[in-house]
Amino acid sequence: WIYLAVDRAVADRWVVLKGLLDTGDQDAMAAAISERRFLAEIEHANIVRIYNFVEHLDQRTGSLDGYIVMEYVGGRSLKEIANARRTPVGRRDPLPVEQACAYGIEALEALGHLHSRNLLYCDFKVDNAIQTEDQLKLIDMGAVRRTDDDESAIYGTVGYQAPEVAEVGPSVASDLYTVARTLAVLTFDFQGYTNVYADSLPDPDTIEVFWRYESFYRLLVRATDPDPARRFASAQEMAEQLTGVLREVVSLQSGQARPALSTLFGPELRVTDTELFPPPDGDVSRLGARRARTRKGVPVPAPALPLSPASLVRPVDCPTAALALPVPHVQPTDPDAGFLAGLLASAPGELIHALAAAPDPSTETRLRAVRARLETGGWATALEALGALEAEDPDDWRVVWHRGVAALVTGDHEGAALAFDAIYDAFPGEIAPKLALGLCAEVLGQLDNAAEYYRLVWSTDPGYVSAAFGLARVQLAAG
Missing domain, CATH: 1.25.40.10 (Tetratricopeptide repeat domain)
Structure with a gap:
């Protein structure tokens, strides 16, 4: 359960209280304890903060139940932002690709921070991120687990979760997969992403944003490759490539170049073949x-x-x-x-x-x-x-x-x-x-x-x- 509340102990600030509905569910209880622990040790601009953990007496059961006191993040989730956009006939109007890319870059920064602490997010999706002013924040840490954890229950969402997770468990590569799937859901009317296309992408010739921005399509293809080893090696690498795609998209749309130094290549060495041959008659x-x-x-x-x-x-x-x-x-x-x-x-x-x-x-x-x-x-x-x-x-x-x-x-x-x-x-x-x-x-x-x-x-x-x-x-x- 989640409530908006006022913290009377600290300047009447707005906070969010988050507790467990079914305290008898052992997996859910373990996830709640993990979330509390992970939130307490993580501080990042793109991740919601934890202020406190409080216990109270449940008058019905007589047991002590705990809840997290969290930062209140104003704004709307990516799901709300996406669902609010409608065409005149009532169909969902996809987000501009450059806006989705910007969200993806911010999400990757947060995931990269988690990965540097040997943590996996596991369940990134449109429901779990909120835009507040000019910033994106991850708001749900309930599925986070350590990279070497082979025992805890794995949480994920059909349509976002990488296909190998069920057999080999989550990884950095599977986290990056969820970001790419979220970008797909945001940028076109992705019908069937939980069933027909649960682990694939539609034919690019049928999706306007794919054939209009080939680099964006290729980024999604690599990030969702069936072989985890062929995906991007890190959140930083994927963010760098997504930033390059964003610069390209904005340049094409605005007519104004967005150059930047590459971390992989140097500049071109020289310019060749700038001359014209004389006409055939020798004039x-x-x-x-x-x-x-x-x-x-x-x-x-x-x-x-x-x-x-x-x-x-x-x-x-x-x-x-x-x-x-x-x-x-x-x-x-x-x-x-x-x-x-x-x-x-x-x-x-x-x-x-x-x-x-x-x-x-x-x-x-x-x-x-x-x-x-x-x-x-x-x-x-x-x-x-x-x-x-x-x-x-x-x-x-x-x-x-x-x-x-x-x-x-x-x-x-x-x-x-x-x-x-x-x-x-x-x-x-x-x-x-x-x-x-x-x-x-x-x-x-x-x-x-x-x-x-x-x-x-x-x-x-x-x-x-x-x-x-x-x-x-x-x-x-x-x-």
């Missing part, structure tokens, strides 16, 4: 003068000779463009991170010799050598080294990224697209894989897809200048 002087005068801001009439837009586009130099893509940051936990940071050699040939001095090459050192080989034309050696890395850990995303770069350099455009698509699946909030996929689509002749990726990158972060040139190329080629 170089006319086109050259046109370019020069345009740069000075002088209006120029159209050339007298007809020009084919496709004939003006300089074909993409795949090896050069591939090696201009952003490079993954060196992981700080890598044994050779310090060694790599201290390398001063800049020319690829010098770098190869410097890397050979590493006593026990780590994954990062070997990947740096692969890249240096690709830059110096030693493709066969680079591919051999990359194959050895793939054999050791085929799921290492850094290896997959370098496989995509190597495939573009060596002309395996389809293989490159598959590799970069896998990176997009894993990190839907990142810019780099979308830029790479735009390049792949361009060289494969899929101009519509290329334009979509380039426009998405350029709209979100104009720091990626090659996306603007790529968009110009494919639009010229398309007439």
Whole structure:
């Protein structure tokens, strides 16, 4: 039972009293005791606070029953907010995707705090979070349990709970699953999420928010993967990717870029293929003068000779463009991170010799050598080294990224697209894989897809200048 009350002992503040209806239910009693204990030891801006625990004499039974005195959180639950939105015909009107993403980020911050204390929330859903002013708060800690608890009763909700919980119990991965399911419930009219789609998502072609915002869809797909090991590794990682998706959505909606530094990738290294070829008839002087005068801001009439837009586009130099893509940051936990940071050699040939001095090459050192080989034309050696890395850990995303770069350099455009698509699946909030996929689509002749990726990158972060040139190329080629 839950009551709103006034605390006469402390300045007549509003509080919430929470007690147990059935004190004879041993599982419920254990959960109530756990909630009291967990609330007492946790203090976080996105989690409701506990003030006190009080016992009173039940006049009917003569027993001492306890209740929690909790912070009163004004506002409405996500369920109330969602149900209050209705279309003219009475159907539920989903929340704007950017609003749902903001809720998800706040929820992940709270869950990340719990996880850092070896606690699992277990039952995140629209009922258990309240928006109060500009903040989201978790209000029900009754299902919280320790990560090493194998005995307590498990509480969850059909449609939100991960499918593996019934057999292997809850985990960090299952907590992240509940956040993704909540985002799905909030952002479209999710009919059947407790039965037909209890552990799956509908066809993306039938859900507007999915095909309009592909990155959002991919984030939900990864967070609800049937294999817990393939979901996001932590609440922080999922929050970072969800923030990237939010920046992308807001950029598209407002027309104003929302750039931010990536924690995974550096900036693009250079801009390539910015020139145009002369027209087929060899009228170089006319086109050259046109370019020069345009740069000075002088209006120029159209050339007298007809020009084919496709004939003006300089074909993409795949090896050069591939090696201009952003490079993954060196992981700080890598044994050779310090060694790599201290390398001063800049020319690829010098770098190869410097890397050979590493006593026990780590994954990062070997990947740096692969890249240096690709830059110096030693493709066969680079591919051999990359194959050895793939054999050791085929799921290492850094290896997959370098496989995509190597495939573009060596002309395996389809293989490159598959590799970069896998990176997009894993990190839907990142810019780099979308830029790479735009390049792949361009060289494969899929101009519509290329334009979509380039426009998405350029709209979100104009720091990626090659996306603007790529968009110009494919639009010229398309007439």
